[in-house]
Amino acid sequence: MPTTHPPPTPDPHHGPDDERRARITLTRILEPGDDNTGRWLRTYGATRLLHHLTHEDTPLPGITPQRLAGLRNRATTTHPETDLHTAHTTGARFLIPTDPEWPSQLRDLGDAQPVGLWVRGNADLRIWALRSVALVGARACTEYGAHMAAKLAAGLAEHGWVVVSGGAYGIDGAAHRATLAAGGATAAILANGVDTAYPRGHTGLLQRIAEQGLLIAELPPGAHPTAYRFIQRNRIIAALTRGTLVIEAAHRSGALVTARNAARLGRHTMGVPGPATSSQSAGVHQLLRGEATLVTDAAEVIELIGEMGQLAPEQRGPVIPRDLLKPLATRVLAALPAGRPTPAATIATDAATTPDDTIASLYELQSLGFVERHGDNWKLTRQTTRSDFPRREDKREDT
Structure with a gap:
């Protein structure tokens, strides 16, 4: 989990305008995302930190003298009023952590x-x-x-x-x-x-x-x-x-x-x-x-x-008629070889069911348009043959 720190205690000797002005100045001096300078800000607050950066007799921990000299050199070139004026002319505003608009x-x-x-x-x-x-x-x-x-x-x-x-x-x-x-x-x-x-x-x-x-x-x-x-x-x-x-x-x-x-x-x-x-x-x-x-x-x-319960729709293909068949009817349909009329007894053997259950399923499949009867034999309809339902190849040779 992220480590959070409360905002620094305001300096009683400085008002909110001083805090904002100090932070505006610090955006010119400090580089974004520096944990070291962030610790200074948390420890001293903005106004005191700015004082440390603009007075050479006040040391700061955890930084080389060369780096500190560079930051202090930047501090001599800051003009917060100019930045505020530029922001105002472009319709911008400056937010600090104590503002109601600041994202917590x-x-x-x-x-x-x-x-x-x-x-x-x-x-x-x-x-x-x-x-x-x-x-x-x-x-x-x-x-x-x-x-x-x-x-x-x-x-x-x-x-x-x-x-x-x-x-x-x-x-x-x-x-x-x-x-x-x-x-x-x-x-x-x-x-x-x-x-x-x-x-x-x-x-x-x-x-x-x-x-x-x-x-x-x-x-x-x-x-x-x-x-x-x-x-x-x-x-x-x-x-x-x-x-x-x-x-x-x-x-x-x-x-x-x-x-x-x-x-x-x-x-x-x-x-x-x-x-x-x-x-x-x-x-x-x-x-x-x-x-x-x-x-x-x-x-x-x-x-x-999002909020709890905002579930995405399940991604699935379209429902087709054969998806609604009972398991036995699905097995019987899958047992019919493509291209030739087949006896019900042969279909029953391939579907691993009884002849009576096979006959009942074949009549059901006929009413739904999947198969057609040819005397004592059964055959897939042209529509079913052309569908994407996987068909068992008929390996038997013509005699």
């Missing part, structure tokens, strides 16, 4: 919990997160992967679930677009500032998400993405949602990082299988051999992450 499940991250979140959009993040599921996968996805992402996202949206992804090319983009097209709710967790469109090719899509859904980032306005920040972003996706579904991922994939984070946090992990020969599905198949559950449609996802 983020506390499952322990010391890796975000310092704060920049949120762009009108929806309430806490309410949306309560009924959300992550859809993630390969950027260079196949047509099959994009199709499955769109199908699943649209299905989840139609059932009132919020679809969360990372705003990237490939599976992320397909999931976001399908959700919006279905009139559903979607949120993108970014590895950069909420005022910056990345990737550039998704400028229009991200703008639509900002208008109809939510853009979320722990990095301040104007911040650029890095490989490390993408990886750390994935822990937010995993913690925020009820479960993570992976659609196409190679053995080395950020989507697998998200799924494994979800598993460590006690969330559901799911995967959509692909061709056994596809390298783009190899990582998903690895997950499915371990902690993940195989799913193929939205109903199966909801069965896992």
Whole structure:
């Protein structure tokens, strides 16, 4: 189970505005997901930690002098008022853990919990997160992967679930677009500032998400993405949602990082299988051999992450008339060889039953259109002969 920590006790010498301002400043100084700096925040609180980072006469434990000097150098370049103004002009707000809108499940991250979140959009993040599921996968996805992402996202949206992804090319983009097209709710967790469109090719899509859904980032306005920040972003996706579904991922994939984070946090992990020969599905198949559950449609996802009793329909083929036959009639039908009229006594022997029971079953089968009588012999009808019911070959030679 995840380790959780209560929020730090507020400093009585500082008000809520000081706490928020300090956390805004810290998003410029600290890198996301650092357990070490998270322990500082838990121990000192935001305002005292900021004081430690801006005054060289106050040491901090568990960090090299060089690293501490780098953080303090960053602290000299911060301008929280500018960040707030930039956020305001783009319609964004800054949330901290004491805000009513803060999703409590983020506390499952322990010391890796975000310092704060920049949120762009009108929806309430806490309410949306309560009924959300992550859809993630390969950027260079196949047509099959994009199709499955769109199908699943649209299905989840139609059932009132919020679809969360990372705003990237490939599976992320397909999931976001399908959700919006279905009139559903979607949120993108970014590895950069909420005022910056990345990737550039998704400028229009991200703008639509900002208008109809939510853009979320722990990095301040104007911040650029890095490989490390993408990886750390994935822990937010995993913690925020009820479960993570992976659609196409190679053995080395950020989507697998998200799924494994979800598993460590006690969330559901799911995967959509692909061709056994596809390298783009190899990582998903690895997950499915371990902690993940195989799913193929939205109903199966909801069965896992939804309320008790929301069961997916049983997947089975269509019911055909022969499925309704009694066991004895089924045996008699299977005993008739294809292509020639056969005596009832021979059929009885092959069906391992008595001649009288065989005759009774043959008349029943005749009334249902499976067999026809030819004098004292019986034969399959043309319709039955052409059906997919497995027939015993007639090995006897013509005389």
